[in-house]
Amino acid sequence: MREILPYIINGISVGGQYALIAIGYTLVYGILRLINFAHGDVFMVAGLVMVYATTALPMYIALPLVLAVTVLLGFLIERVAYKPLRNAPRMSVMISAIGVSYLIQNLAFYITGGVPQPVSTPIPWISNNVVVLGVSTKRVTLITPVLTILLVAVLVYLIKKTKIGMAMRAAAKDFEAAQLMGIKINSVISFTFVIGSFLAAVGAMLYFTNYPSVAITSGGMPGLKAFVAAVFGGIGSIPGAVVGAFIIGLCEELIKGIGYTTFSDAFTFALLIAVLCVKPTGLFGEKVTDKV
Amino acid sequence: MTMKKKQTIFMAAVLLLLLAASIAVDAALPSYHIAVKVIEKATVYALVAVSMNLLNGFTGLFSLGQAGFMLLGAYAYGILTIPVAKRESVYQYFDGGAIHFSLPEIFAGFLGEGVGSTVGMLAALLVGGLLAAVFAYLIGLPVLRLKSDYLAIATLGFAEILKAFFQWNALGPLTNGSNLLKSYPAFENATAYVLLAGVLITFIVLLINSTYGRAFKAIRDDEVAAEAMGINLAKHKRMSFIVSSFFAGIGGGMLAMYMGTIAAAPFKSTMTYEILLIVVIGGIGSITGSILASFLYIFSSEWLLRGLDSGTFLGINAPGIFKNGFRMAVFSVIIMVIVLFFRKGIMGDKELPDLLNRRPKQRKKGGAVK
Numbered sequence: 001m002r003e004i005l006p007y008i009i010n011g012i013s014v015g016g017q018y019a020l021i022a023i024g025y026t027l028v029y030g031i032l033r034l035i036n037f038a039h040g041d042v043f044m045v046a047g048l049v050m051v052y053a054t055t056a057l058p059m060y061i062a063l064p065l066v067l068a069v070t071v072l073l074g075f076l077i078e079r080v081a082y083k084p085l086r087n088a089p090r091m092s093v094m095i096s097a098i099g100v101s102y103l104i105q106n107l108a109f110y111i112t113g114g115v116p117q118p119v120s121t122p123i124p125w126i127s128n129n130v131v132v133l134g135v136s137t138k139r140v141t142l143i144t145p146v147l148t149i150l151l152v153a154v155l156v157y158l159i160k161k162t163k164i165g166m167a168m169r170a171a172a173k174d175f176e177a178a179q180l181m182g183i184k185i186n187s188v189i190s191f192t193f194v195i196g197s198f199l200a201a202v203g204a205m206l207y208f209t210n211y212p213s214v215a216i217t218s219g220g221m222p223g224l225k226a227f228v229a230a231v232f233g234g235i236g237s238i239p240g241a242v243v244g245a246f247i248i249g250l251c252e253e254l255i256k257g258i259g260y261t262t263f264s265d266a267f268t269f270a271l272l273i274a275v276l277c278v279k280p281t282g283l284f285g286e287k288v289t290d291k292v
Numbered sequence: 293m294t295m296k297k298k299q300t301i302f303m304a305a306v307l308l309l310l311l312a313a314s315i316a317v318d319a320a321l322p323s324y325h326i327a328v329k330v331i332e333k334a335t336v337y338a339l340v341a342v343s344m345n346l347l348n349g350f351t352g353l354f355s356l357g358q359a360g361f362m363l364l365g366a367y368a369y370g371i372l373t374i375p376v377a378k379r380e381s382v383y384q385y386f387d388g389g390a391i392h393f394s395l396p397e398i399f400a401g402f403l404g405e406g407v408g409s410t411v412g413m414l415a416a417l418l419v420g421g422l423l424a425a426v427f428a429y430l431i432g433l434p435v436l437r438l439k440s441d442y443l444a445i446a447t448l449g450f451a452e453i454l455k456a457f458f459q460w461n462a463l464g465p466l467t468n469g470s471n472l473l474k475s476y477p478a479f480e481n482a483t484a485y486v487l488l489a490g491v492l493i494t495f496i497v498l499l500i501n502s503t504y505g506r507a508f509k510a511i512r513d514d515e516v517a518a519e520a521m522g523i524n525l526a527k528h529k530r531m532s533f534i535v536s537s538f539f540a541g542i543g544g545g546m547l548a549m550y551m552g553t554i555a556a557a558p559f560k561s562t563m564t565y566e567i568l569l570i571v572v573i574g575g576i577g578s579i580t581g582s583i584l585a586s587f588l589y590i591f592s593s594e595w596l597l598r599g600l601d602s603g604t605f606l607g608i609n610a611p612g613i614f615k616n617g618f619r620m621a622v623f624s625v626i627i628m629v630i631v632l633f634f635r636k637g638i639m640g641d642k643e644l645p646d647l648l649n650r651r652p653k654q655r656k657k658g659g660a661v662k
Contacts, residue, residue, distance in 0.1 A: 033441075034441070035441045035444070035445060080632075081628065081632065084632055085632070088635065090440055090441065091348075091354055091440070091576075092631075092635055094354065094440075094441060094444065095568065095569075095572055095631055096628075096631050096632060098565050098568060098569070099569065099624070099627055099628045099631045100628065101565070102562070102565055102566075102569065102624050102627065103621075103624040103625065103627070103628055105562070106617065106620040106621045106623070106624040107621050107624075109617040109620060109621070110617030110618050110620070110621040111617075113617065114617060217560075217562075220560075220561065224445075224448070224449070224452070227445065228445075228449070231442075231445070262456050262459060262460045262461075263456055263460075265452060265453075265456055266452065266453040266456040266457065268449075269449030269450065269452050269453050270449075270453060272445065272446060272449050273434060273435065273446050273449060273450065276434075276435075276438055276442055276446055277434040277435075277437070277438075280438075280442070
């Protein structure tokens with residue numbers, strides 16, 4: 001037990017970070033039926049902005065700035081790359097998403113010069129070491145799950161109880177009918193991207209605190225894994241995405257723990273293929289006939 | 293009928309011209325010249341792009357596994373062609389590796405030095421293609437039941453799993469783990485690339501123009517209608533997937549030749565994205581479009597847009613890698629403009645001879661060319 005405890009703690013923490021990204025995928029997929037391939041890159045940009053902002057500015061300006069820049073980026077991506085293709089075939093929108101991902105990575109390469117940007121204790125307090133149950137770990141590993149649950153609770157409240165949340169649910173249920181009922185579909189979609197990017201920014205701040213550097217490809221893997229988490233939990237369902245993310249985070253760290261680090265990524269995708277073939281609606285997904 | 297004849301003659305003339313051009317380039321320039329390199333790389337990309345187009349453009353299966361199949365082809369080629377004498381140094385961490393023969397040397401044994409090693413190299417490419425096809429069959433069993441974006445993400449995931457497997461140390465005697473495979477033979481001039489890719493692309497064109505090809509297009513246009521007309525969906529999808537992967541595998545082997553070393557790292561999703569974007573630029577559903585776009589893309593990114601690196605551009609003054617970044621940034625903006633505003637790409641779903649012969653007789657179709 002003492003040997004695997006650090007991996008369990010890490011797994012829960014990584015799971016929380018995946019959950020924050022996965023919500024962005026699941027919300028967007030729920031409404032637009034689009035895999036937002038650029039979401040992982042938005043996450044990466046948030047990490048980069050954090051590195052730049054925290055070295056140049058005091059903490060109380062830097063952190064809100066990271067959130068603001070990321071939210072703006074998510075908003076712009078939707079307006080520029082997805083909105084003009086609202087009535088285009090699904091394949092075109094997906095290609096556009098891949099194009100945006102390619103663009104962001106190349107722009108980031110240009111700005112950073114292709115050199116991974118070192119992360120040196122951007123947020124000092126959460127990078128401190130603490131001892132839990134005899135295991136030494138960074139404080140961020142303990143904060144992440146708590147913060148994740150808190151944010152998810154707020155989000156669920158937002159979606160269940162507020163007017164914009166009701167509009168989002170309506171749009172996810174039936175895109176056309178929602179428009180006919182007078183819901184301003186474009187602002188609902190923009191709002192969805194804003195929430196997704198905001199959570200991705202929070203996730204990035206927590207995630208990259210544990211890593212030595214942010215590279216332009218850093219967003220790809222966590223992004224894909226978070227997507228798998230969203231599918232695993234049932235795409236379109238927020239609790240599903242969170243549960244899926246925690247399970248994937250835990251499994252991944254445990255696989256690393258037993259010494260098969262090479263396969264921790266492969267496991268995630270094997271899980272994805274298995275889920276899609278056996279139960280395409282995921283753990284908590286609604287039954288939709290046109291999916292598979 | 294005469295029109296068809298005219299088109300065939302036109303196409304043959306274009307192909308001969310291309311071949312003549314590559315022979316001329318080979319004769320005039322040394323093999324390390326950038327023009328030769330551009331032709332080689334563009335030819336390989338053209339082959340892979342056409343194979344992806346067969347799947348995405350003609351059968352309507354949105355698959356993102358191309359890099360994975362290329363990886364299989366590349367490794368198969370490398371493993372089978374490294375000369376026996378050099379295996380000791382290549383597999384230095386794995387006691388010379390598990391395989392102690394080299395196809396080019398075996399064939400050179402009874403066919404003579406020149407012919408034999410070429411045959412051996414071609415055989416290794418073929419094995420790579422077949423390996424990719426076998427994997428495509430296995431992967432296709434579960435994955436091809438999925439639709440659109442789920443298929444895309446599952447094939448992408450499969451490519452990632454393959455990449456992890458090839459870097460696994462336990463497979464080291466075969467794949468050299470995370471170390472490079474090198475010292476294998478390669479085609480010495482661009483003409484060889486052009487010839488081989490030309491023959492393979494011709495096969496794909498013949499397939500597309502056959503009854504199978506028409507069935508693929510029917511599936512793309514309307515699955516339900518196609519099934520109602522008696523087309524076996526599962527069989528045809530599987531066939532398209534396997535054939536496409538076969539050619540992607542051979543393309544991977546050729547890319548390995550071009551690159552000179554093989555590692556799993558470059559065969560990542562970005563490579564698939566790049567090929568997909570080439571297909572989109574050329575026009576989804578146009579073979580000649582994909583070929584044109586590959587040449588345009590590789591020519592611009594490797595040669596033409598190197599002008600952006602001159603340092604005077606927008607007053608950039610930084611090391612080479614920084615300027616390279618600028619070129620790719622400009623490039624991806626151009627791609628986004630094409631994706632958003634010229635969704636049909638260069639050719640739409642037309643082929644080169646179609647445009648030349650039919651255009652004057654038809655009413656102007658808005659945006660058919662752009």
